[in-house]
Amino acid sequence: MPARSDNPRTQIPVSVSAPIELMWLIHWSGATHDHHGAMGGMEEYRRVFGPDLHKLWDDRAPQVSTEMLVLAHRSGAMLDADLDRFFSRLETTINEPAPLPSLRSESVEERELMRQRLERLRDDRALRRRYVDLLKRLWSAAEAEWLSTGRAAVITEAEKWSKALETAIPYRQLLQTQHLWPPRPETDVFADAAAAEGNMVMTPAWFGGQIHVLEFDGKVYVGRGIRHEGPTLKQMAADIAGNAKTLSDPTRVAILLLLARESASVTEIARHFQLSQPTVSAHVQVLREAGLLEEKTMGRSALLSASQDGVRRLFAGAEETLVRAFRP
Secondary structure: OOEEOOOOOOEEOEOOOHHHHHHHHHHHHOOOOOOOHHHHHHHHHHHHHHHHHHHHOOOOOOOOOHHHHHHHHHOOOOOOOOOHHHHHHHHHHHHOOOOOOOOOOOOHHHHHHHHHHHHHHHHOHHHHHHHHHHHHHHHHHHHHHHHHHHHHHHHHHHHHHHHHHHOOOOHHHHOOOOOOOOOOOHHHHHHHHHHHHOOEEEOOEOOOOOOEEEEEOOEEEEEOEOOOOOOOHHHHHHHHHHHHHHOOOHHHHHHHHHHHHOOEOHHHHHHHHOOOHHHHHHHHHHHHHOOOEEEEEEOOEEEEEEOHHHHHHHHHHHHHHHHOOOOO
16 A cells, blocks of 8 residues: 655555666666675676677666666556566657656756667667667566566565555655765755655665666656665764764864865965965865865966865765664
8 A cells, every 4th residue: 555755645655666677787787897795696787788788878878777767657667567568668669759758867968868869769770679679688687586586575675665654754764865866955855845745656676776766757766775785884984984084173174164265275275374385285185085175277276166066975975874874
């Protein structure tokens, strides 16, 4: 049965989604690095299907598969537990002209990439055949595991999430995250709106990684991999301590505040605070390594400024790591 969100007037259903499982398989297959730990089993998919994915899209974002989910959304198959309907309608759905969904979960560049891909698939028959064949082969390779283990595990997890939501546990707590995508705070805004308006679906995933967030014309699908390995307590503590150490020195914080107001060189910072240049350089190096500074070359000197996004990431990362310790 559907589960309640924090707002008793709305409901957040929890569902299986075979298309989202396929999205994750494409993600792992298109990676350029080895897979280990809980997702070590994805290494075989990367080895077998990775080269074809890179050739298919000319090595441009082979891990990104939002165009496939757009097609699943258009065909009404997003919440199917298998891909029979998706594949039976795939070529027809590709050939039907339709406006691109809002895709607020994607960047401007990614939305343009999706538009181009969908147009290419519609206009290029050879590419379309290669695309459909690759998706079918990839799913065929994973289907036995999905049918024997994955689907049942996801159904069981979905039932747990539904019961938790009925007790007013926030959906983000089930996702084990405070912010869906820390570098892009607007993601939290449209996801919270969708939850409040009854336009959110939670989708735990067997092949999934840490978090997925997908928005299609107001409908938002969020979930996480149910066997994804989180960091150990020691790793979490190290992350939090590292973030705190960056801003543990008042002089370093003062330098960051100055650079938030105006750009300055190391020499100018030293003059402003009446410090030696080596002392300022040491503080600047710590801030730089934490991703809190931006640098622009002006003639023979470098002008430094504070990175607003870097500051957001630092605090969001510390908050994220702490909140992850709490379980529903």
